[in-house]
Amino acid sequence: xxxxxxxxxxxxxxxxxxxxxxxxxxxxxxxxxxxxxxxxxxxxxxxxxxxxxxxxxxxxxxxxxxxxxxxxxxxxxxxxxxxxxxxxxxxxxxxxxxxxxxxxxxxxxxxxxxxxxxxxxxxxxxxxxxxxxxxxxxxxxxxxxxxxxxxxxxxxxxxxxxxxxxxxxxxxxxxxxxxxxxxxxxxxxxxxxxxxxxxxxxxxxxxxxxxxxxxxxxxxxxxxxxxxxxxxxxxxxxxxxxxxxxxxxx
Numbered sequence: 318x319x320x321x322x323x324x325x326x327x328x329x330x331x332x333x334x335x336x337x338x339x340x341x342x343x344x345x346x347x348x349x350x351x352x353x354x355x356x357x358x359x360x361x362x363x364x365x366x367x368x369x370x371x372x373x374x375x376x377x378x379x380x381x382x383x384x385x386x387x388x389x390x391x392x393x394x395x396x397x398x399x400x401x402x403x404x405x406x407x408x409x410x411x412x413x414x415x416x417x418x419x420x421x422x423x424x425x426x427x428x429x430x431x432x433x434x435x436x437x438x439x440x441x442x443x444x445x446x447x448x449x450x451x452x453x454x455x456x457x458x459x460x461x462x463x464x465x466x467x468x469x470x471x472x473x474x475x476x477x478x479x480x481x482x483x484x485x486x487x488x489x490x491x492x493x494x495x496x497x498x499x500x501x502x503x504x505x506x507x508x509x510x511x512x513x514x515x516x517x518x519x520x521x522x523x524x525x526x527x528x529x530x531x532x533x534x535x536x537x538x539x540x541x542x543x544x545x546x547x548x549x550x551x552x553x554x555x556x557x558x559x560x561x562x563x564x565x566x567x
């Protein structure tokens with residue numbers, strides 16, 4: 318089973334919230350001197366806290382796939398740990414209180430609770446989830462490089478590793494579907510070309526900074542591993558095909 322491998326990876330990389338992070342060592346002055354980073358952590362916390370709505374929606378779509386429901390269950394567990402860690406950090410540094418963070422999360426969930434999720438779009442949701450987790454890993458790594466607060470560096474490093482593992486899990490689920498239906502690869506590529514971060518259900522998530530070629534390359538590599546072709550390659554081929562048809566007058 319796919320799940321057993323990912324469960325083993327999750328167990329190897331687990332980081333107990335109470336003992337892995339030295340919360341008393343946080344440098345509040347340094348943290349508060351980086352308001353842009355704290356604002357980014359705030360939005361990331363809302364995305365992580367949205368998972369109890371988002372993941373069950375996916376699980377309903379893949380209820381007959383034991384691997385998929387199990388892999389998504391691990392993601393839900395990790396996501397709530399991320400939310401708790403970010404909430405605690407923001408509370409400890411004095412950016413916002415834990416109670417205020419929870420109230421904001423409830424309001425964000427309220428805005429998203431009735432969003433339509435069609436089961437026919439399961440490939441699209443899994444693809445967007447895979448790419449979202451991949452870019453979340455890059456996002457946390459970039460913040461870890463930017464911040465001068467040492468405890469946050471450690472926390473973000475743990476979270477980035479988790480996100481890479483989640484992306485790998487979603488990739489394995491997509492690969493399994495391609496093995497059953499080869500046409501799924503083309504549909505996955507089309508979705509990747511129009512990628513939408515699932516976190517946009519609750520906050521405005523910047524997918525990548527302008528001219529962030531590293532993020533584009535990361536998504537290309539990931540999707541090529543799954544489909545055998547990168548989204549940019551697939552898009553170029555589609556443009557050439559349409560141009561050839563136009564030139565021939567057909």
